Amino acid sequence: MSLSSHSDAECSPCPPQGPRDPPGDTERGGDTEQGGDTEPAEDKVCAVCGDRANGYHFHVLSCEGCKGFFRRSILKGVRYSCPLARRCPVTKAKRRQCQACRLQKCLDVGMRRDMIMSEEALRRRRALREQRGQPGGQPGGLTAEQQELIDLLIAAHQRTFDSSFSQFAHYWPAVRLYIPSPPRSGVAAGGSPPPLPPPTEDVLPDVFSMLPHFADLSTFMIQQVIKFAKEIPIFRSLPVDTQISLLKGATLQICQIRFNTVFNANTKVWECGQHCYTIRDGALAGFQQVYLEPLLKFHESLRRLHLHEAEYALLQAMLLFSPGHADIAQRDLIDQFQEKVALTLKSYIDHRHPKGRFLYPKLLLLLTELQTLKVENTRQILHIHDLSSMTPLLSEIIS
Known part of the structure; x- marks a missing residue:
């Protein structure tokens, strides 16, 4: 089974070229971009110029002025020049003197071009905000189109992901699986059950004893993600090579989002029906702690957010439709x-998630961590030579 079968320049202190900060350093009435939820600004400073920050914009804590400057500069494609070899100070008082150094500072502190919303997206969001207070709007502040998208993605997720992993029953059995002991009726409330006896010699695992099982599990999960993507009409409408590009870019990350739905943060165990896994199982498959420890931390952090099924489904779609993964001819559509x-996820959190304040920017930060995990995961898989030979589909995903 294969994927295809599923088918700046330089700086001038003055006069600065290009867009300037408008009076008050605001932009379009304070519209906030993706990841731009505001937080109480006391003791928070802009990572670019040191001015008072009013929230996270484009993945960085920044002021309204630097947010607007970065957005306008990127959208207009302005090229700035600096005669001082890009050594100009970027402070609250001097940020307007050299646009090139200011833009470079924005990039250096981590502002992301891919999080800039188009004018059309901003117009849609303004219209959505206006609609919230009008009769005839959807309950909970969502438009009919957004609710339809949520229903579609939840249905796709449910049809392609079984938390009991019942369809995985016929795969290669593991040498050792961690099975939590059932609660004992004789244990008093608040007490602890007696410790488990030490494992016998015949079940002690050898190095890489989990590798065949992990290979089967990876193949199974990848197949399910491919089916999920095929459930989305716009994905099916894309050329096959673009579909493959999107799947290669996002499948491993989507698998982790799905695994999080069965992660028990108290026991640090992934409870996949009859199969339960710990970080130790990853080590027995050949993965190193430099990947496994951040992976466990990621799952603990994401699980603490208590996401709804709709939010998990929307996150998977956000990861799948990443324009950075796709063929250039399809990038605008994607x-x-x-x-x-992203707008639907933000609206859902605002109106349907109790105590969801700051949840959206937290999710964006975790998605950034997930990308780092994907890079390290791919690097380690490539070094486990037996793994790629066991599962050609995994080998194709990381190729």
Whole structure:
């Protein structure tokens, strides 16, 4: 089974070229971009110029002025020049003197071009905000289109992911599986059950004893993600090579989002029906602690957010439709759909998630961590030579 079968320049202190900060350093009435939820600003400073920050914009804690400057500069494609070899100070008082150094500072502190919303997306969001207070709007502040998208993605997720992993029953059995002991009726409330006896010699695992099982599990999960993607009409409408590009870019990350739905943060165990896994099982498959420890931390952090099923489904779609993974000819279409998904997730959190304040920017930060995990995961898989030979589909995903 294969994927295809599923088918700046330089700086001038003055006069600065290009867009300037408008009076008050605001932009379009304070519209906030993806990841731009505001937080109480006391003791928070802009990572670019040191001015008072009013929230996270484009993945960085920044002021309204630097947010607007970065957005306008990227959208207009302005090229700035600096005669001082990009050594100009970027402070609250001097940020307007050299646009090139200011833009470079924005990039250096981590502002992301891919999080800039188009004018059309901003117009849609303004219209959505206006609609919230009008009769005839959807309950909970969602538009009919957004609710339809949520229903579609939840249905796709449910049809392609079984938390009991019942369809995985016929795969290669593991040498050792961690099975939590059932609660004993004789244990008093608040007490601890007696310790488990030490494992016998015949079940002690050898190095890489989990590798065949992990290979089967990886193949199974990848197949399910491919089916999930095929459930989404806009994905099916894309050329096959673009579908493959999107799957290669996102499948491993989507697998981790799905695994998080069965992660028990108290026991640090992934409870996959009859199969239960710990970080130790990853080590027995050949993975190193430099990947496994951040992986466990990621799952603990994401699980603490208590996401709804709709939010898990929307996150998977956000990851799948990433324009950075796709063929250049389809990038605009993919970007527009990802914006639609992101706006729907933001609206859902605002109106349907109790105590969801700051949840959206937290999710964006965790998605950034997930990308780092994917890079390290791919690097380690490539070094476990037996793994890629066991599962050609995994080998194709990371190729």
